[in-house]
Amino acid sequence: MKWATRARVHVDRAACAWLIRRFIDSAAEFVFVEDPADAPPDVTGFDMRGVALSHHEGRCSFETALLQFDFAADPALEEIGHIVHEADLADDTFDAPIAAGLDALIRGVSLISATDHDTLAVTDRLFDGLYEHLRRQLLSGRPPA
């Protein structure tokens, strides 16, 4: 399946792309557009104005995706949702001190990446690691050693 989002991805789009590739569509192809109006008609848009998988009712796009694809049963994903929300919107809805670090890392990665595909190659691994960390923390009740 083809998915489209705005070019020069940042934390919310990187998180959505990771969720899509890891849990929804392992063969996902991503297209990056300058203007939402440039998105081809046969693609599913995310984190752009005017699409379903986007900011809604105070939620960031990643949180919308969790809701829409029914990931409510996975507390590690829900926690990533809180982190991405604070990294993206910083409105103190959640207590997520990791958010500031994740924001800095992904901004930095996008600065040293030639294309959005290169950025996602790195951020996919970051989110894999973050997911594993949170999963173990939730299983054991304390941060993994």
Added chain:
Amino acid sequence: MYATESATLVAIVQPRLLNCRVALPSTAEVMTDVAHAEDWVLLAYRLPREPSTPRSTVWRRLKRLGVAQLGDGLVALPADARTREALEWVAEEVIENNGEAMLWLGHPADAAGRAAIRERMSAGIAAEYQAVAVEALASRDSDTATRRRVGARLRRELHRIETRDFFESEQRATAVHAVEDLAARLTDPART
């Protein structure tokens, strides 16, 4: 590196970060950024009077971003990739709540207007930094637990103010110093 993300580089050459070991961008790159710094992104919006919750949510979001209010339903921020996207999402939220919103790019037509808006924004930020400094000073002689708690909260508050400090307020250094002094008193017995 993305040309349109170059505004981000401005942060690298701010004096307060100069002691970091970073590769500085070329002068040409910096000069382009200075020219871009004159661009503003404006949000013109209108929300129904009732219900009032979306109105206050939107206003809280705009305050947090540090907008300059230019008129009733007209706010502005210095334009870069981040501020533009932030206002785009606020515009979406306005539209979702049965309002109208439109994003504009522009700049004040004369130097006086430019100075006035900068001055107004700087005064607001200076007051925020000053409030932090005053609070830190007021806790200087509290017990260790209070100093630790107040210090941690004020550090977070400083980070929030820094995200909307677009013109490198001179009051920042005073506030940072006052908060760090609070933290230093925790470890230095001579100062407790």
